[in-house]
Amino acid sequence: QVQLVESGGGLVQAGGSLRLSCAVSGRTFSNTAMGWFRQAPGLEREFVCAISRGGSIRDYADSVKGRFTISRDNAKKTVYLQMNSLKREDTAVYYCAASIMYGIKRSQSEYGWWGQGTQVTVSS
DSSP: EEEEEEEEEEEEEETTTTEEEEEEEEEEEGGGGGEEEOOOOSSSOEEEEEEESSSEEEEOOOOTTTEEEEEETTTTTTEEEEEOOOOGGOOOOEEEEESSSSSOOGGGOOOOEOOOEEEEEEEE
């Protein structure tokens, strides 16, 4: 059984930084593409970023490009999301997700496993 556990969420002031982590167990991590999604109150869950199996390909939503960085450590079976220059509109529950598909995907349907989510709140 594949498990994804996020951590690192919290309350931060606008302009600040947070780093989220997602630890993966139960599957060969190096064969899994990873993504981060988020869901703000009253809105649908949306794509944030994704990283390929080997980490050489990354994709970002326009809203976070230049501020967020996704990375992975295959030895630790962990994917990270470094969030800088946070804005109030970044407030959401952040989910990591795992995909067995090659390449990187933006569609949620391509991801077969999901974490429970971690809350990120950005105050003004």
